[in-house]
Amino acid sequence: MVVHRNNTKGHGLLDAVAVPFERLKGRIRQLYEGDTFGCVRFRYALLALDIVTVLFIIATSFLPRTRTIEALDVVFGILILADFAARMIISRRPLHELVRLSTWTDIVVIISFLAPLAGEAGGFLRAFRTLRLLRDYQMVARLRIDSAFFRRNEEVVFAVANLGVFIFVMTGVVYETQRSHNQQITNYADALYFTVTALTTTGFGDITLPGTVGRLITVVIMIFGVTLFLNLAKALLAPSKVRFPCPVCGLQRHDVDAVHCKACGTILNIPDEGMD
Numbered sequence: 001m002v003v004h005r006n007n008t009k010g011h012g013l014l015d016a017v018a019v020p021f022e023r024l025k026g027r028i029r030q031l032y033e034g035d036t037f038g039c040v041r042f043r044y045a046l047l048a049l050d051i052v053t054v055l056f057i058i059a060t061s062f063l064p065r066t067r068t069i070e071a072l073d074v075v076f077g078i079l080i081l082a083d084f085a086a087r088m089i090i091s092r093r094p095l096h097e098l099v100r101l102s103t104w105t106d107i108v109v110i111i112s113f114l115a116p117l118a119g120e121a122g123g124f125l126r127a128f129r130t131l132r133l134l135r136d137y138q139m140v141a142r143l144r145i146d147s148a149f150f151r152r153n154e155e156v157v158f159a160v161a162n163l164g165v166f167i168f169v170m171t172g173v174v175y176e177t178q179r180s181h182n183q184q185i186t187n188y189a190d191a192l193y194f195t196v197t198a199l200t201t202t203g204f205g206d207i208t209l210p211g212t213v214g215r216l217i218t219v220v221i222m223i224f225g226v227t228l229f230l231n232l233a234k235a236l237l238a239p240s241k242v243r244f245p246c247p248v249c250g251l252q253r254h255d256v257d258a259v260h261c262k263a264c265g266t267i268l269n270i271p272d273e274g275m276d
Contacts, residue, residue, distance in 0.1 A: 025090060032086070032090060035138075040142055043139060044142075049083075056076065062187065073113045077113030078114075080109060081110050084106045144243070151243065155235040156232070159228070159231050159234075160232060162228050166224060166225060166228050167199065171188060171192045173217060174191040174194055174209070174217060175190075177209075177213060182209065182214075193207065198218050198221040198222055199221055199226065200229070201222060242256050244268065246264065248264050251263045258270065
């Protein structure tokens with residue numbers, strides 16, 4: 001009987017801890033996955049935080065380190081850590097998260113904000129978070145509903161985001177790998193200048209990356225950068241399309257003035273916003 005009471009007491013303690021935790025987990029999951037106005041507004045706030053963080057990283061990279069900047073680093077680090085912890089808590093497959101690039105990107109970013117000696121350039125990886133949020137299905141769906149501009153220019157938005165992320169990540173890589181021994185790279189402005197000239201294959205030659213590592217970085221910038229730049233040009237120059245799933249064959253994109261589906265000929269009823 002004594003053992004039974006102890007077991008009962010033990011189960012009671014577990015329930016006392018587990019029940020509130022499950023309630024908290026449910027509330028957090030509702031914020032991240034729910035479709036209420038408050039939940040949508042919360043996810044927009046997260047997107048705004050990502051954008052503000054990237055702008056902060058870019059702006060402060062050209063400024064001397066001060067206590068104010070270091071304090072803001074800690075604030076951003078705590079916010080990012082809270083977001084990261086919340087996503088891990090509500091994840092249905094926590095172990096699967098550990099094999100995702102975005103998870104380790106967040107870890108590097110958190111370290112770079114909370115421990116400045118770990119390296120400033122790691123903060124540039126935060127740009128990946130904005131891209132990941134934009135590619136989240138619920139966020140994309142909400143942007144399509146709320147923003148006519150996003151609906152008309154979705155491909156351009158993603159192309160600009162891809163190119164921007166690549167430029168600033170590679171700028172950080174160039175700066176961190178060259179500042180200790182390359183007298184031509186003394187600040188982020190120099191690294192950004194080199195990245196853009198290499199990406200566009202302009203190659204003025206006033207700044208170069210010596211050594212095997214430097215040449216490999218230059219090759220990566222040119223190959224991937226030109227590809228992303230061409231994707232942006234393609235998105236800008238391609239004819240405008242409207243996203244509307246065909247009810248028969250499922251074709252997603254059609255001409256703005258399409259009446260019939262090009263794939264199967266089904267009559268479409270694409271909503272018209274009353275704009276030419």
